[in-house]
Amino acid sequence: MPARRTQSAKAISRMEHWKLEDAKARFSEVVRLASSDGPQLVTVRGKEAAVILAPQDYRRLVAEPNAVPFTDFLKTLDLGGIDLERELDRGRDIDL
Secondary structure: HHHHHHHHHHHHHHHHEEHHHHHHHHHHHHHHHHHHOEEEEEEEEEEEEEEEEEHHHHHHOOOOOOOOOOOHHHHOOOOOHOOOOOOOOOOOOOOO
């Protein structure tokens, strides 16, 4: 098993587990615990179904550490050398 999969399996095993019906009945508590104690795992019929995360945890997961702003990326493409002039095209003449 790859190291990353092993790490995620261990992380999931340490999460608080909630049956779906319990998570629905105590949703406010699940959300509060996600902020204070970490991600909360929701199961359906004993199978992992969802993880409730605090917004800061989600942002950390989706953030790319070396991400370059899109405008800076476009500047590196040297698009100034591309001819973007367009010919005037009025379409076809059609006899009606």
